[in-house]
Amino acid sequence: MDDTQSGANAAGYRVLARKYRPRTFPDLIGQEAMVRTLTNAFASGRIAQGFMLTGVRGVGKTTTARLIARALNYGDRPAIDMPDMGPHCEAILESRHMDVIEMDAASNTGVDNMREIIDSVRYAPVQARYKVYIIDEVHMLSKSAFNALLKTLEEPPPHVKFIFATTEINKVPVTILSRCQRFDLKRLDAALLASHYAGIAVKEGVEAEADALAMIARAAEGSVRDGLSLLDQAIAYGEGRVKAADVASMLGLMDRSRIIDLFETVMAGNAKGAIEEIEAQYQGGGDPATILSDLADYVHWVTRLKVVKEGALADSSRTEAEKTRGAEHAQKCGIAHLTRAWSMLLKGIRETELHSDPLMAAEMVLIRLCHAADLPGGEELAKIVKQAQSSERVVPMSARELLRNNSETPVESQGSLAVKPQVAAPTETRAFSSLKDLIALATEKRDIKLKTDLESLIRPIRVAPGQFELALEPGAHAGLANEIGRKLEAFTSMRWIVMVAKDGGDKPVARQRQEAKDNLFMTAREHPDVQAVLKRFPGAEIIDVKLPDDSLPPPNMSESDEEPR
Known part of the structure; x- marks a missing residue:
């Protein structure tokens, strides 16, 4: 092939996102509810004058708008079933039909742009049955532009239809929404996307590994277009073959088994091993923030296996290693430890993204995770301290030693740091006596x-x-x-x-509440269990004490009559 022919092929290449854009409603994946509603509406002739399409980027809002425009102008009457290409179909799908006007609200935000539409709707379509206005990213219209459109949208001429698309439906005025038939296009799950990409790879004659397609599907985050763009890139990167190792390198991901190894190291409290592992992954091309994101994804996966095992195992986007080893980790790890790791990773990912040295920040996150991996929760800690007191051990122990010595040993708590007060049964009639x-x-x-004034500004x-x-x-x-x-x-x-x-009068309720909370704080600090915890963990502090709403004495009760809590 000479250079001229090669250049012509390059100039004529269409990216996969455009080449495999749906041309009929059955081609839309994952939007069955919307297709069914439109099918029934068109069959019964109950076609709305306006449609509002919303969803995340790349789920097919603009494509769906063109399909609706094609359906409105198909054949002898509007129809969702369009097996053949009609006289207007090709031009509508390629966005060059003179009666289907597409505009981007981001560059046509003003009221003057809406006036042009209002002035033109009175004229009948030139070729098609309906004149269709497709306005993308409609939420970017100005308030005056929305107001100018209201009357025309509510009572358009019979030959006019409006189709709006937006990624931020909350910014569209309710007056516009109430005049449209709304469709929320679903974010597609990774398994469905992976299957879709596999079919496209076959059509393209490309050999693609299942694990590679699963990586692309997860990275797409529910967007068909984003995933097709990544698949295009992966085909070019692998010179016609899509391999998991190449996709991982291209996306800055690591082998899923290495992420699982990192999870095991962290949950075992091995800080040295965790640092060595993330440094090895970093040297292999892994991005620190992406590594932590993958680790958080695996923590979520193990938690799902623990809660809904059978449903989670049916996820075809997960590798066999994730399913097998994940099930083992779900049996060994407690919910408290998993949720704590999840919270710490969410915060740590943000820190890593903002830090000038991402690897340094990621290492600090892993060190925190290792030291917190097997720390007991508050309730478990109180039980451990009680058991340690009963054994009359005097030598201070670390939290890890306490946990190791007391694991799998149930202890009944004989006391509590706070006793919930008895709540009186509600009366049927209101006496207004206090x-x-x-x-x-x-x-x-x-x-x-009124509530604030009664609590703060008066003495009853x-x-x-x-x-x-x-x-x-x-x-x-x-x-x-x-x-x-x-x-x-x-x-x-x-x-x-x-x-x-x-x-005269009692203290204001707000002051009583604050004093009661201060007393409760002091009582909690003096409690033997709390003293034992503070003694065994030097540097620990009491940050807050929760006060039940009904723990205050009645306003007419004197301090000497107040019962201790």
């Missing part, structure tokens, strides 16, 4: 200001049905009592007399 009743009323009516003296005696806190405005009275009358449909005393 400030607590009034605060509950404000909460029920969703009056946040006496509460009875229709009567409320109080004293004001410094900083409360003079008209607060009248405001409270008006709101109580509106909420209860009874007359309220709000009397203001110069002094």
